[in-house]
Amino acid sequence: MKPETLAIHASNLVKNTTGDVTPPINLSTTFFRDENGGYPGGHMYSRVSNPNRSALENTVAKLEYGEDAAAFASGNYCGMALFQALKPGSHIIAPDDMYWGIKKQLLTIYHETLEFDFVDQTDLNLIKSAVKPNTKVIWIETPSNPLLKVTDIEEISKIAKANQATLVCDSTFASPILQNPILLGADLIMHSSTKYLGGHSDILGGILVTAKKDELWEKIKNIQQTGGAVPSPFDCFLLCRSIKTLAYRMKGHCENGKRVAEFLDKHPNVEAVFYPGLETHPQHEIAKKQMKDFGGMMSFLVKGDVDATRLVVNKVKLFAQATSLGGVESLIEHRYSVEGPDSKTPKNLLRISVGLEHVDDIIADLEQALG
The missing domain is CATH 3.40.640.10 (Type I PLP-dependent aspartate aminotransferase-like (Major domain))
Known part of the structure; x- marks a missing residue:
């Protein structure tokens, strides 16, 4: 089956x-x-x-x-x-x-x-x-x-x-x-x-x-x-x-994830986007070989320092600023502050779990937060 x-x-x-x-x-x-x-x-x-x-x-x-x-x-x-x-x-x-x-x-x-x-x-x-x-x-x-x-x-x-x-x-x-x-x-x-x-x-x-x-x-x-x-x-x-609904939820996460990654990739206040579905991802061809699609998880670097990054994460309205991922709701998190001072994660990195809300609403929330 x-x-x-x-x-x-x-x-x-x-x-x-x-x-x-x-x-x-x-x-x-x-x-x-x-x-x-x-x-x-x-x-x-x-x-x-x-x-x-x-x-x-x-x-x-x-x-x-x-x-x-x-x-x-x-x-x-x-x-x-x-x-x-x-x-x-x-x-x-x-x-x-x-x-x-x-x-x-x-x-x-x-x-x-x-x-x-x-x-x-x-x-x-x-x-x-x-x-x-x-x-x-x-x-x-x-x-x-x-x-x-x-x-x-x-x-x-x-x-x-x-x-x-x-x-x-x-x-x-x-x-x-x-x-x-x-x-x-x-x-x-x-x-x-x-x-x-x-x-x-x-x-x-x-x-x-x-x-x-x-x-x-x-x-x-x-x-x-x-x-x-x-x-x-x-x-x-x-x-x-x-x-029982996993396959169909994943289709939505993948569709929304691709749209959000493409939006972030073109945004002037974003330094870099980490999403294997983008052709610019260094392992994109490997991802294409071993994955059926690319999911709803991604991270991006905000142009600026840690204060500018916190400003973005604190301005979102639709996204929940919370740990974890994979839920129907979109989540955003400043990973460095979770992992602590020994973390090697860039201080201007935000990780997002793209949920199943309408993708236009997700993008609009990121647009206003990134300013």
Whole structure:
């Protein structure tokens, strides 16, 4: 089935006596055993599995062409589960432009047990030169946050396989509708399901998808089930409901995103625009090769200093000045002030998540704010 069809039907796992078209929320934390001690309903305890979580994991695994998926209570915990599954002393090659929450884990939690290097992954030679005998993971993020760098998944997968390393792709900015890293050679895919999968800024979650159920995956599943950092049945229900409209929401985000990027690219008070759909983007051809469309995420540099940049972000009326992305509403944020004084993000950069409002209203709001 095509993604639009899978998104609607893959979560309808449970066939019950009441004939629900939409699977109900299953709040039970424990499940009946039979006379032989087995679990005829397929579930034992909700930390281990739950019908709503199984439906969510089945849906996203199918959308990403993976063998299995593991849902977590946040996107950050996807990183935690992977890092916990690695042996102490393992080396990770990570991108220089990387979501700060995952990067912060490496710098402040795993700095004593894991080794890691941050490199510009748009340069394949830099990745090759960073490989060590103990390199176990190459973590890529494409498009990246917040500079929208695009890394060549297929080429990097060759480097990973040649060095017996696991290729993990954070594909949050793309969603399964726009990009399928497993088909390009990735071993694991991460999504912050808070973002496009949820799509309404009201669910916190994350999910990992694996190309195959190998030893590393079994460790990750054990961490999920034994550690217990899992989403609630209600959150899983909401995510399944949201995913049903994902394909069509992404079409709107992409259409609006392209128009907004073209507007910003021509604006006299904008220094640069980072959007892989623009032909001027340095990795535009790679994006065309591995993405079906370019999404609704972009960043741009305001001409001027940090005060001029704050003036713009404080003048918007339609945009919400807030963290996160992928919701139906348009969001704008000064990333440097979020990431802190150690951030390498330019001080005049604003990141925007283009929503599903009418594109003329979105552009009009940016026009008056940029002045």
